[in-house]
Amino acid sequence: VIRAEASSVLRPPSVHLNQTFEAIVAGPGMIEETDARRLGARGVYVCVVGEPPDACHEDSLSRRFGSAASAAVWLEQRGITGRLILVLENASTAGVRSLGLRLACLGRASYVVVDRDADGPERVRQVVDEQMSRRDSGRVPGIDDDPSWTVVLPSEPALERVAESLGALGNGYCGMRASHEDARPSATPLQVVAGVYGVSDDAKLVPAPRWSAIGVDQPGGRRVLDLRTGVLAHIVDDEARSLRFVSVAQRHALALRAEAVGDAAQASELLIAPTAAAAFARSPVSDDAGARTEVAWTVADGHAGIATAIRERRRASAGRWVVERVAACVDVRPGEEPQTVARDRLDSIDHAGFDRLLAEHRAEWARRWAGAHVAIDGDAETELAARWAVFHLLSAARGEDEVAVGARGLTGPAYGGHVFWDADVFVLPALAALDPPAARAMVEYRIRRLPAARAAAAVAGRRGARFPWESAGDGTDVTPRSGINRHGDRVAIRTGELEEHISADIAWSVCEYAAWTGDQAVLAGPGRDVVEETARYWASRIELDADGGAHVRNVIGPDEYHELVDDNAFTNVMARWNLRRAAALASGSRGDPEEVSAWQALADALGDGFDPERGVYEQFAGYFAREPLIVADIGGPLIPADIMLGATRIAGSQVIKQADVLMLHHLVPDEVVPGSLPKNLDYYLPRTAHGSSLSPAIHAALLARAGRPDDALGLFRLAARLDLDDLTGTTAGGLHLATLGGTWQALAYGFLGVRVHADRLDVDPQLPTAWRSLTLRFWFHGEVLTVSAGHDSVEISSPVALVIGMSGSLHRCSPGTTLLAIGGAR
Ligand code: IFM
Numbered sequence: 001v002i003r004a005e006a007s008s009v010l011r012p013p014s015v016h017l018n019q020t021f022e023a024i025v026a027g028p029g030m031i032e033e034t035d036a037r038r039l040g041a042r043g044v045y046v047c048v049v050g051e052p053p054d055a056c057h058e059d060s061l062s063r064r065f066g067s068a069a070s071a072a073v074w075l076e077q078r079g080i081t082g083r084l085i086l087v088l089e090n091a092s093t094a095g096v097r098s099l100g101l102r103l104a105c106l107g108r109a110s111y112v113v114v115d116r117d118a119d120g121p122e123r124v125r126q127v128v129d130e131q132m133s134r135r136d137s138g139r140v141p142g143i144d145d146d147p148s149w150t151v152v153l154p155s156e157p158a159l160e161r162v163a164e165s166l167g168a169l170g171n172g173y174c175g176m177r178a179s180h181e182d183a184r185p186s187a188t189p190l191q192v193v194a195g196v197y198g199v200s201d202d203a204k205l206v207p208a209p210r211w212s213a214i215g216v217d218q219p220g221g222r223r224v225l226d227l228r229t230g231v232l233a234h235i236v237d238d239e240a241r242s243l244r245f246v247s248v249a250q251r252h253a254l255a256l257r258a259e260a261v262g263d264a265a266q267a268s269e270l271l272i273a274p275t276a277a278a279a280f281a282r283s284p285v286s287d288d289a290g291a292r293t294e295v296a297w298t299v300a301d302g303h304a305g306i307a308t309a310i311r312e313r314r315r316a317s318a319g320r321w322v323v324e325r326v327a328a329c330v331d332v333r334p335g336e337e338p339q340t341v342a343r344d345r346l347d348s349i350d351h352a353g354f355d356r357l358l359a360e361h362r363a364e365w366a367r368r369w370a371g372a373h374v375a376i377d378g379d380a381e382t383e384l385a386a387r388w389a390v391f392h393l394l395s396a397a398r399g400e401d402e403v404a405v406g407a408r409g410l411t412g413p414a415y416g417g418h419v420f421w422d423a424d425v426f427v428l429p430a431l432a433a434l435d436p437p438a439a440r441a442m443v444e445y446r447i448r449r450l451p452a453a454r455a456a457a458a459v460a461g462r463r464g465a466r467f468p469w470e471s472a473g474d475g476t477d478v479t480p481r482s483g484i485n486r487h488g489d490r491v492a493i494r495t496g497e498l499e500e501h502i503s504a505d506i507a508w509s510v511c512e513y514a515a516w517t518g519d520q521a522v523l524a525g526p527g528r529d530v531v532e533e534t535a536r537y538w539a540s541r542i543e544l545d546a547d548g549g550a551h552v553r554n555v556i557g558p559d560e561y562h563e564l565v566d567d568n569a570f571t572n573v574m575a576r577w578n579l580r581r582a583a584a585l586a587s588g589s590r591g592d593p594e595e596v597s598a599w600q601a602l603a604d605a606l607g608d609g610f611d612p613e614r615g616v617y618e619q620f621a622g623y624f625a626r627e628p629l630i631v632a633d634i635g636g637p638l639i640p641a642d643i644m645l646g647a648t649r650i651a652g653s654q655v656i657k658q659a660d661v662l663m664l665h666h667l668v669p670d671e672v673v674p675g676s677l678p679k680n681l682d683y684y685l686p687r688t689a690h691g692s693s694l695s696p697a698i699h700a701a702l703l704a705r706a707g708r709p710d711d712a713l714g715l716f717r718l719a720a721r722l723d724l725d726d727l728t729g730t731t732a733g734g735l736h737l738a739t740l741g742g743t744w745q746a747l748a749y750g751f752l753g754v755r756v757h758a759d760r761l762d763v764d765p766q767l768p769t770a771w772r773s774l775t776l777r778f779w780f781h782g783e784v785l786t787v788s789a790g791h792d793s794v795e796i797s798s799p800v801a802l803v804i805g806m807s808g809s810l811h812r813c814s815p816g817t818t819l820l821a822i823g824g825a826r
Pocket of ligand 1: 407420421422558560692694
C-alpha cells in the first residue's frame, strides 16, 4: 500500500506499490485528456478531488462524477474502498483530509499532494503505469485491510479446522471451506452445493470435487477474510499471496489467483476427489494454448451429483509465477451429462475472466451491505464479530428458487447439512430483514416439502402436516435414530420422533417473513397452506381430557435434556399460536367456519403451564418437582451439563439445555402473560446451561428487552464470538448458523427493540453503557431503513413515509431522517 506522506511532490518510484489500486482519484488537470481516455479504457477510474468541478478536464472521465464525494460513493458501491483508492490531490492536504473525514470510504485512502507546476503530473503517470503493468501481468489484487472489515483466521495448526469454518465462502448455492491451497493433513476441505443430498448414509450433503488445491505450499503468512468484498486472501509477504472468491454475482462461478517468486510445479490433476464417500470421476485434462481444462464430478447413491469444470492458466515472468483458476460448480440432475453441463458453464465464466468476475462479485457485496450494515460505536471487537455474523448469514442463502439452510450452512460437515428449526426461527428472521429474497427462498424450501409433511402426518394417523425435525432433499425425516456420545457409547436419538414444535415454528417463520417484507401474497397462497396444515396437525395431535382440558403429551421441547415430557410450555403455546393464526387467516375467507371455531376452542383449552402465584411458566408438567439444581453448582455458561453430570441426573433435575419457556417471550410475546418476562428470566437463567449454541443470543435479546442491557452484553458477546473463539469446541464442523442469526436478532429485536407489524415498525432501544450507538440497516416492506440509536435518541432514515411506534406513541416520519428522543416524542 502506498504510504506516501503529504508533500509538495509525489514521492516517485521509490514508492513501492505492492498491490493494484482499483481506482485512482486524481486532481483536476493532472491527467492529460489522452491519458484519461487511455487509462479509462483500461479500467482505471480517474476521478476528481477538489472543487470546483468545472475545472475538470472536459473529456476526462471526471466529468462523470462532478465531485470527489460522488466519485467516492460511486467507487464504494462497487466495493472499492479505503486502501484500494489512491487519492491524488493538487489543492491542499487539508482538503483531502476533511473529505476523508466526511466519507468513510476515503477515510483510509492513501493520498499525496502533487505540485501541478513541478513534476507532479509526470509522477502520477509513473504510478498509474506501474499500476497498469501490475494489472496486465495478472498480479493478485489486493484487499483493503481495514481492521473493522477483515477477520484474520487463526494460524495455529491445531486450529486449522476451525479456521476452515471461520473463513468459509458461499453464495447460498455453493460453499467452500477456507482450506489452504496445499493439501495439509490437518485440514478438512469441503465444498458442497445447497440442497444436493445423498439418500443413504443419513442423507448428507454430497461433497463436490475440490478445485482450489494448486499443489503449491505457501507456508506462513496471514489468511484474511475481507467481509466487505467477500474474498479470502492469503498474504505471505509482498511477493507471495493468493485470493479466492465464490461469486455472489454468478452462482456457479469460483475463482482463485495466486503468485509467488520462483518456479511452481504444475499439478498433474486440477480437481481432487473429496475425501468423504461419493463416487468420483474425471475427464482427461485438456491443454489448449496454455489453458488446461478438466471436469470432475461426484455422484451419491446414483442420483445426486455435483460437477466442477476448471480452467487453469499459469504464467511465469521475471522470476515470478502466477496461477489463475476459474471454475464452474453445478448440480447435475438425473439424465444430465455432467461434463457437458459443467463445461458449458465454465466457458461462459471463463469468457468473463477473473477481473470481471471479481468486479461483479465486489459490486454485489457492496449492494448487499447497503441493506445490511451494522455499526456499534464504542465496541470495535463486537462490531467486527457482528459484521462477520451478517457476512455468513448473507453467504448461506440466495434469493432464487428454494434454498435449504442447514444447521452449519455450507461451512462444514456437521449434521450432514440437515435443516432444523435453526433455519426457520434463527436464520430466517434475520434474512427477512437483510436479504428478503433469500428468506423467501427459505420459505419456498418448506412450501415445497408440504406434501412430504402431509404424508408424515398421515403415517402417524393424523391430519394436516407434520414437518420433520431434520430435513434434507425430499422433506422426509432424516434425523438419525442413534448416535455415539462423547464416551463412545451408542445412544438413542429421539428428537426425530418427539421434537414436534418444529411444525409450529415453520408456520411462525412464514408469518414473520410476511411481517418483515409485507409480502402478503405468500400468506394468501402457499404460505397459508403451511399455517393451516400445521394447525390441522395440532388439532389432531392434541388430546382432550374428560374435563375438557387439552394436552400435548410425549414431546421434547427446545430443552433437549428432558425427553418424553407432557405439556411442554413452548410446544403448547406455539401450537396455540399456530391454531389461532390459522383461524385468523381462514376466517372470513375460504375457511370452513366449523373447523375455524374448533381451532379457536382447542387453542383456548390448551394448557400453557403458567403458574400465577410464581408468575412463572412451568416448562412441562412436573418440572417444578425435579431436583432443584442450578448451573452455578456445575460450572459457567456454555457447559454440556448432560455430559458433565450424566444425562439421567440432568433429566431428573431443573437444569435445562437452552431457552425453552423464554423462547416464547422471544417469538410470540403476544401469546404470553403480559409483563411475565422479568420473572421468567430470573427463574430460568440460573437453570440454563447454554449447552446449545442457540441459547446465549436469545437470552441477550430478552435481557435487553427486560431493560437489562448491561447484563445482556456479556451473553451477547458470548454469542457473537461463539465460533470466532470456538467456545463450544465444535466450530471445526462448521459455523453455527443459528447463533449467527441469533446474534443479529439480539441486535435488532433485543438492543434496538425492533418489532414488525403489518402497518408499522416499533423501536425501543436499550443500549449497554459501553456502547455509544448502535446502527442497523435493513429491509422493511421493500425499503432500506437505517435505525441508529444512542442513549438519548434514535435516528430513523427512510426513503418513504413511515409510522414508527416508540415509547407508547406513534410517530409519522416523513421521507428522510427523523430524530426521536428516547422516552418521549419530539
Ligand atoms: O436445533 C438444534 C437444537 O435446538 C439443539 N441441538 C442442535 C440442533 C442443531 O443446531
